[in-house]
Amino acid sequence: MSTTDCFLPLSDLSGQSIQHPTNPESARVRRTFIRIIALTMIILCMAIVMGIRWNNFTDYWYQPIVNAYSIAVALFIFSRFVLSVFYKPPKSADISPTVSIVITAYNEEEAIYRTVECCYAIDYPADKFEVIVVDDGSTDGTLREVRLAQERWPQLTLVAFERNRGKREAMAAGARAATGEILVYVDSDSFIRRDGIKKIVQGFVDPTVAAVAGHTEVANVAKNGLTRMQQARYYVAFRVMKAAESIFGTVTCCPGCFSAYRRECVMEVLDRWLNQRFLGVRATFGDDRSLTNMLLRKYRIIYSSDAVATTIVPERHRKFLKQQLRWKKSWFRETLIAATFMWKKPPIAAVAFYAQFLFPIVAPILILRMCVWLPIVNDDFISPIVYLFGTVMIGMMFSAYYLFWKSDRNWIYGLYFTLYYMIFLIWQMPYAIATQRNNGWGTR
Template identity: 55%
Template sequence: MESLARRRAYSRSKTALPSFYRIKHFSNHRSGTAMLTNWSVGGGRIEMSRPLEVGTWLELELKPGSASDMPIPPILRKKRRVRARIVQEAPLLSDVEARNGYAYGLVFAVGWKTLCRYHFERALPWIAHLLFAAGIFNVLYLKSFNLHYFWYEPLINLYSLLISFYILSRFFLSYFYKPPRDAGYLPPVTVIVACKNEENSIGRTLDAIYQSDYPRDRMEVIAVNDGSTDGTGGEMERAKERHPGLKIIHFDKNLGKRQGMAAGARMATGEILVYIDSDSFVRSETIRKLVQGFSDPTVGAVCGHATVQNARKNLLTKMQEVRYFIAFRVVKAAESVFSAVTCCSGCLAAYRRKPVMEVLDTWLNQRFLGREATFGDDRSLTNFMLRRYRVIYHSEAICTTLVPETYRQFFRQQLRWKKSWIRESLLAGTFMWKRHPIVAFFFYLGVLFPIISPLIAFDNLILPLIGYGSPSLLYIYGATLMAAVYSLYYLGRFRTGLWIYGIYFSFFYMFILVWQTYYAVLTVRRNHWGTR
């Protein structure tokens, strides 16, 4: 790519240039119309009705129409069809743009260097998928040794076989996942945002909701201020000035997210409750896509897809970017094949209002080991839906979310999640056996492995460090290989250098995060900070 300074040196035209774009991706071929503005021979700004990811390459066909004297640079006039790369998301300049489309900055590939990069990045998904397949075959080859030497260490070999089978099954099942079809279903919805001390993001969250393409007369929005001590309440009131239909509930003191979610549900008039975290931002089509699953009356909840908004902030957020993609597009997609998603993420989830109201008091008064349950609200509500309804995932109902940027925030979040996982897994274990046998089998395996994994890591990594045996190179190699498989799957979808951080996260989990499970078990009754 040319330097930014050189690109800015080109004279720019303010004339809007109609264009037709095509995207030819490994698994995603798309096309549509767009408008090129503020452009030069180096690049420009493009406006379109569909979202794209930064890094996407597209083929752009310029359509000047009858304006034959339109000042198109000679190099573009000669080509008329150029390749361009999306390099950044551009701000929307008006309310009309915000409601109807997206804007991006792009760079034209007009030199040999950028053309070489274009061809390399087009081949990259194929390379990633070939390496992914090679990694899978390597895993299977290693498992043959577990079978061959099974009776030398039967428990260790059984664990290795089962956990590999479990992980590979997630990829296999997710291959058969299909998002709910667009049935044109547009029920009355109530969007609820409950938060505490989120003054920096709540305004943007609410603005994004009101920029949705969902019919305004069928969408109600409720914001719940859960006893904030910063400027969150003021930001909500300013949002109400911009969006007069916004309803606001103010709590005098912090009661917890669950109480805020319940207060919104009680005030709601919509058939579908859409919950969005205060640091998550939906696309214009997200709510419309999210509710399509409810056209099936047996569906009680739908989980959306979350990507990391601040992914490039630091090492921690980059690791979480890959982890989020796998958690949603592989794990939840695999669960959705059997309509048994075990946790509808708080970032973006929708529930049928009627069954929520039927269990609302029980959910609000949930206790565990004699203590009030003040965290894991989303996983708990998902469990209530799983008892009677199908719970699915929609990969095209997308939001971006802010993830922890410091290790202190991250560990607190993970501890809270692990405690809720412990509680809700025990509760789900009492009824999951009633569902499809495959669902039950994988559910109980998924509960077992996080409890056993720290012991296996301790035996292979920690004991050798203190003089008991030698480190298991095969264990380390197997863990690295499985991490590479996850990361290559991400690379096949997103052609960015962030894929390598999936491997980093696997080691981070294996050496540090895995031990938090036992601490969560020992402190599961402590919930003094769980009201956020």
């Protein structure tokens, strides 16, 4: 694979982009037409959802808890879309601090070489960045691939563990070995775009910013329906949810795929983060969210939509569901911890945070009541239909938002993911809460 492959747009990598006319004017007209359709869909879906939610107001006292929940969820989702409109990525301040790119790897022999290749091909002064690979006791050919990379780039630093010690230990080892002002963590199956480092460091011109979350999309999007759903989900999660959080400097999770940290801030919390315990057991997952959380107490965390990387996501449902369960466990733990200080943040950000904490916990109970209890006990089959229709409309809003910004055929998978979440993923939350003390990764 050539170095230039690292920087191909996702649509080129996936082969799924809608083919535009070669004539620039025709392409512009087509793009405008697609955006008009997408905007019309967003407005129509919003109107329908608001119409449904109006019944929650007029019939509020018949089911006050359910109606309050429905109203709050709709307001929360709409607020994210509205706030994301006002989001702007960090402006270029033409700064180029020294950077240490840390890649933590465990059994990634198929992707690690390309990850290193992309890091060395970035558009950044060669004397201002270094690349460090921490091999976390891999049992496959990962170490061999890294040594091959060292033959091509002798300056590549390798830290190799004799046995698997966990991602957190690997990240900490990388931080200690680093010499740069900025730590950039990249997963071993993620690929930075050529201008990614230059873009992500611009956020650090603000001395109150301790970390910047990069924008991540799916490298293997064309594999199957599951990867396409994740592409749509990733895009909305970053460009809507993280964008809304970034306005207040309260991004709650810098993803391991591609994120940057001010090294001196990381070193302040390194030992405490490395030895974190929860419910009497050592925390061994949710490392990125945990590190973000510790820095968020004192500093601002923002998002840079211009700093782009792609990542390889699970292609099989079993692996994907295990990943999602692990993420939910860390989400619950870290959100519970963050709840002790988020009230100090700007009011809008704080209210949104606590609402977002409550919704996934309450949702399984209310869905059971709506879709099981009401039809069986009250012979009410209308409420479940209305609820499901409203869910479909929200999913279509996500899909239309994706279509507005990215004219590829994956847009409809935003709706599919919404339904997938309601049918499968939402039921993981009670189990994730009940098994907090089980800190196994589930994928190793």
